[in-house]
Each structure stands twice: as structure tokens, then as C-alpha cells.
Amino acid sequence: MRPAFKPLLFALWLLPLHLQAAEDTAPALPEPSAAQTQLRELEQRLAASERQRAALSAELQAGSGERESAQVQRLRQENQRLKLQLKRTQAESPARLLSDQQTWFAIGAGAGLLGVIIGALLRGNRRTRREWIN
Numbered sequence: 001m002r003p004a005f006k007p008l009l010f011a012l013w014l015l016p017l018h019l020q021a022a023e024d025t026a027p028a029l030p031e032p033s034a035a036q037t038q039l040r041e042l043e044q045r046l047a048a049s050e051r052q053r054a055a056l057s058a059e060l061q062a063g064s065g066e067r068e069s070a071q072v073q074r075l076r077q078e079n080q081r082l083k084l085q086l087k088r089t090q091a092e093s094p095a096r097l098l099s100d101q102q103t104w105f106a107i108g109a110g111a112g113l114l115g116v117i118i119g120a121l122l123r124g125n126r127r128t129r130r131e132w133i134n
Helices: 005-025 032-092 100-123
Strands: none
């Protein structure tokens, strides 16, 4: 035999011993009937939990729906009250004569006209250009 095959043969000789030791230390599986019983019990608990969850969810939705509808109703009433108050305020306030843009235009025109009048008054009796030069 070649020396390269000795470790391989030794490993093959130890393999059955290793497998037997692994079987001895493996945890014992529960009986199939006990596992099935435990599975059925867990399924029943899951179904009961699902029913409780559905009942609580429905109760929560019903409670929040009532709260939301009451809140929506209050907000609608307040909205109607504010609309009515706005209409009253608009009816009571006098209509504006000029808009902001028109007001500024009038102020500018007034300033220009005032400048022309003051200029004419300051000119006085001087009609010719010679009078400007002393």
C-alpha cells in the first residue's frame, strides 16, 4: 500500500465508531403521539389567540370609529360657525374704494403733481433763461 492511502483508510475505519457515538449522544425524540398531541394543543391555542385578537381589533375599531365620528362632527360644526362668522364680518366691513395697487398709484400721482406745483411756485416771475444767471 502507498503511504497516501493510510490516513484515508484510518478515517474510514473511524467513521463507524464516530457515527455510533453520535447516535448515543443524540437527544431522544418524543413519541409521535406526544408530538401530535402537543401540535394539536398549540394549534388550539393559536386559534383561540386569533379569535381574541379579532375580537379586540373589532372592539378597537368600533371605539375609535365613534370617537372619530364625534370629533368629525365637532369639527364640521366649528367649520360652519367660522364660515358664518366670516360672512358676517365681510358683510359688516365697508367695501374698499381702491385696491392696494390703485392706492400706491394715486399716492405716486399726487407726489408728482405736488412736485410740479411747488416747482411752478418757486419759479416766480422769471420767464427768461437770463434771469437764472446772476
